[in-house]
Amino acid sequence: xxQIAIDGGQSALRxxxxxxxxxxxxxxxxxxxxxxPKLLDAIGAAAAEARLSGPVEVVALGLTGYPQAPGxxxxxxxxVAELLDADEVRLTQDMVTAHAGALPDGYGVVVAAGTGLVxxxxxxxxxxxxxxxxxxxxxxxxxxxxxxxxxxxxxQRARDGRGPATKLADTSLDPVTLYRxxxxxxxxxxxxxxxxRCAAEGDxxxxxxxxxxxxxxAETIAAAVAQLAGEGPVPVACVGGLFTGAGEQxxxxxxxxxxxxxxLTPAAGNSLDGAERLxxxxxxxxxxxxxxxxx
Numbered sequence: 001x002x003q004i005a006i007d008g009g010q011s012a013l014r015x016x017x018x019x020x021x022x023x024x025x026x027x028x029x030x031x032x033x034x035x036x037p038k039l040l041d042a043i044g045a046a047a048a049e050a051r052l053s054g055p056v057e058v059v060a061l062g063l064t065g066y067p068q069a070p071g072x073x074x075x076x077x078x079x080v081a082e083l084l085d086a087d088e089v090r091l092t093q094d095m096v097t098a099h100a101g102a103l104p105d106g107y108g109v110v111v112a113a114g115t116g117l118v119x120x121x122x123x124x125x126x127x128x129x130x131x132x133x134x135x136x137x138x139x140x141x142x143x144x145x146x147x148x149x150x151x152x153x154x155x156q157r158a159r160d161g162r163g164p165a166t167k168l169a170d171t172s173l174d175p176v177t178l179y180r181x182x183x184x185x186x187x188x189x190x191x192x193x194x195x196x197r198c199a200a201e202g203d204x205x206x207x208x209x210x211x212x213x214x215x216x217x218a219e220t221i222a223a224a225v226a227q228l229a230g231e232g233p234v235p236v237a238c239v240g241g242l243f244t245g246a247g248e249q250x251x252x253x254x255x256x257x258x259x260x261x262x263x264l265t266p267a268a269g270n271s272l273d274g275a276e277r278l279x280x281x282x283x284x285x286x287x288x289x290x291x292x293x294x295x
Contacts, residue, residue, distance in 0.1 A: 001057035004084060005275035006043065007097060008063040010115035011186055011241065013039075014272050015046035018280060024049030028115070029065035030183060036072075039065060040079055047084060056086040060279035062097025062271055064116060077293035089293045090278055094271055095120040095130060096289045098239050101274030102267035106285040108235035109224040109262070111217060112271065113242040115189040117143035121224035126285045129227045132220050136185050142217035144242045148191035150209045152178075158205075166205035167198040196246050210246075211253050218257035225262045235265040 003018040013026040026042030026049075029035065043061075059080055067073050077089040098112035099120045106126075111119045117140045118133030132139045140146055152175040157163025171194060181187050198206035217238075225234045236258070243250060255264055269277075283290050 002052075002054065003276075003279040004047075004052070004056055004059040004086070005272055005279045006046070006059065006061040006063075007094065007270070007272040007275050008039065008042070008061060008065065009094065009241075009271070010064050011189070013042040013046055015043065015050055015052075016272055016276060017050050017052055018276060022050045022052075024052075028186065029063070031065075031185060035065055036067060036076060036079075039063070039076075040083055043080065044083060052084070054085070056084050058088045058090065058279050059084055059086045060090040060092075060097075060275045062092050062094040062275050062278075064094045066091075066093040073291045074293060077291055081293055081295050087295055090283070091291045091293070092278070092286065092289050093130075093133075094118065095133060096286050097271045097274035097278065099274065100277045100286060101269035101271050102237035102239050103235060103265075104268050104277075105235075108237065108265070109221060109228075110237045110239060110267075111221060111224075112240045113143055113217065113238065114240040115144050115186055116140040117146070117217070117220070117240075117242075119220050119224050121227045122285055123228045125229075126288075128285075128289065129224065131224050136188075141220065142213040142215075144189035144192040145185055146216070147195050147209060147213050147242075148188040150212070151191050151195035151206065152188065154205050154209065164205055167201065167203040168195065168206055192242065193245060196249060200249060210250060214250055214253035215257055217250075218254050221254070221262055222259050225259060231261070233263045234261055236262045237265050237267040239267045239270060 005016040007014045011028045015024045024046035026046040077091040081089045095118040099110040102110045109121045119131040121129045136145045158169040199210045
C-alpha cells in the first residue's frame with residue numbers, strides 16, 4: 001500500500017509518495033479565514049503533480065498552519081482522508097515533523113526556521129515543550145520574516161534620514177506597497193536573503209540585524225535546553241530554509257551565544273523526512289502530539 005508524507009510550510013507545501021519517492025509541491029500556508037480550504041487545494045495540487053492514484057494506507061502531515069480551534073484538527077484530518085482516499089491520517093504540527101526528521105533518537109531540541117520559527121524540546125522520558133511559533137505578529141523571533149521586516153524597517157529609516165545609511169536601501173522595492181499583498185508574510189520574509197547578502201558584504205546595519213536574529217534564536221534554544229532534565233549536553237539541530245540559505249553566517253553567531261550545555265548537531269533529515277518517518281512507523285515519543293483519523 002501507498003503512504004504519503006507532507007510538509008506544509010508558509011513558503012511551500014511538499015508531498016512525497018512512498019515507497020516510490022515521487023514528489024509534488026503546492027502553495028504554502030497563507031493566513032486568513034480561507035486558510036484551510038486553500039491548504040486542501042495545495043495538498044490536492046501536490047498530489048496531482050506527484051501522480052498519486054489509488055487508495056492510500058497512511059498520510060502523515062506536519063503543518064505550519066495547524067488548526068488550533070477545538071475539533072478543527074480532527075475535521076481537517078477527515079477532509080484529507082477523503083481528498084486522498086486514505087485509510088488513516090496522522091496530523092501534527094511542523095515542529096514535530098522537523099524534530100522527527102532531525103533527531104531520530106527523539107531526544108533534544110530542534111529549531112525550525114523558515115518564514116516563521118518554532119522550537120520543540122523533547123526529554124528522554126518523552127515530555128515535551130514548544131517554544132515560540134507564536135506567529136509573525138507576536139513571535140517567530142529570528143525567523144526570515146523577522147529578519148526581512150527588520151531589513152525593510154531599516155530601508156525606510158535610511159530613506160527618511162531617520163536611520164543610518166545602508167546598502168539595503170538600494171532595493172527597488174517600496175515596502176509600503178506590500179500592505180496590499182495577499183501574501184504579505186511570505187513577501188516580507190523574502191527580503192531576508194537581501195539582508196544576509198548585504199551583511200556578508202560588510203554593511204554594518206545588515207550585520208547588526210543578522211546578529212540580532214542570531215541572539216533571538218540562541219535565546220529560544222537556551223530556554224528550550226533549560227526545560228530538559230539533567231546537566232549533560234543536549235543535541236540541538238537547526239533546520240529549515242533560513243538556516244539552509246544562511247549557513248555559518250547565521251549559525252556562527254548562534255553558536256557563540258549558546259550556553260555550554262547546548263551542542264549544535266547536524267540534522268539527520270528535514271521535515272519531509274520526519275513526515276515520512278511518522279507515515280511509515282510508530283508515533284513513539286510524538287504520540288501525544290498527533291491527531292489520528294481512521295476511516
